[in-house]
Amino acid sequence: MRKPVWALALLLAAVALATGGCAGRGREGLGERVSVVTTAYPLEFFARQIGGDAVEVRNLVPLGVEPHEWEPSPRDMADIGAGDLFVYNGAGLDPWAERALAAVQSPNLVVVEATRGMDLISASEGQAGEATTDPHVWLDPILATQEATAVRDGLIRVAPGQQKVFEENAQRLAQRLGELDQRYREGLAQCGRRTVIASHAFLGYLASRYDFQVIAIAGISTDVEPSPAQLASIAQQARELGQRYIFVEPLVSPALAKTLAREVGAQTIVLNPVEGLTRDDVAAGKDYFSIMAENLEALRLAMECR
Ligand SMILES: [Zn+2]
Known part of the structure; x- marks a missing residue:
């Protein structure tokens, strides 16, 4: 089922540099929106909530497609390189992301691994007995808030002029996630x-x-x-x-x-x-x-x- 992605890596690096690495993007003050590429719906949602009108978000995995077995096409790889911010989940949900980043080599791209620094649940499963981690942190509203904070910090790095807006939006999102936690706590x-x-x-x-x-x-x-x-x-x-x-x-x-x-x-x-x-x-x-x-x-x- 694997697509011949890696054979095209060198070509794509060139494409990404041509489309994403050019100077003078002028994100600030010119009304240009921050271009965000994500690897899973919850990250797309957090980026939209926090970025508001200042961002344009593309989630790579198409609607109706289950992300565990998905891999990027050459077009997706070019999109990663052409964006301002790439947010991936990590913890084993999108193991292709780091290989993709090594291939696109876009020097201005800000990268966020949303689960970095989290205490992950590990699990060893069948195939060759290799140990894996559980990537589904967004289902816990408290850990979802940590992912959202990582997304916020990535957006601020790309567009520091919008820091106040991102912080306010992230604060509102964190409050809703806190209320969700409360409802789960009481409901269960x-x-x-x-x-x-x-x-x-x-x-x-x-x-x-x-x-x-x-x-x-x-x-x-x-x-x-x-x-x-x-x-x-x-x-x-x-x-x-x-x-x-x-x-x-x-x-x-x-x-x-x-x-x-x-x-x-x-x-x-x-x-x-x-x-x-x-x-x-x-x-x-x-x-x-x-x-x-x-x-x-x-x-x-x-x-x-x-
Ligand atoms: Zn899953």
């Missing part, structure tokens, strides 16, 4: 059960913040599928716990989760990892906060919270 405080079953292992940070357990069908990445023995063991646990709901997600086939649900007599409901929006989400005006609110309701239902 008193529940009949504290174990959920999810389609892939995206709930680590959320579960650790609000004190519940997660049984994941696939791994940290959506393409790490369980063996038949692992699936049988998950089914066994689900039966013992009397789980009534199994979470599925919008961008990944629900086939495995549905099979499991049938086997243990549970129902599937959506819990959205907020890794990307679909066209329908955009048409319905959904965003990070509305999806997080829907997720809280799904969690409260599955965990039988009062």
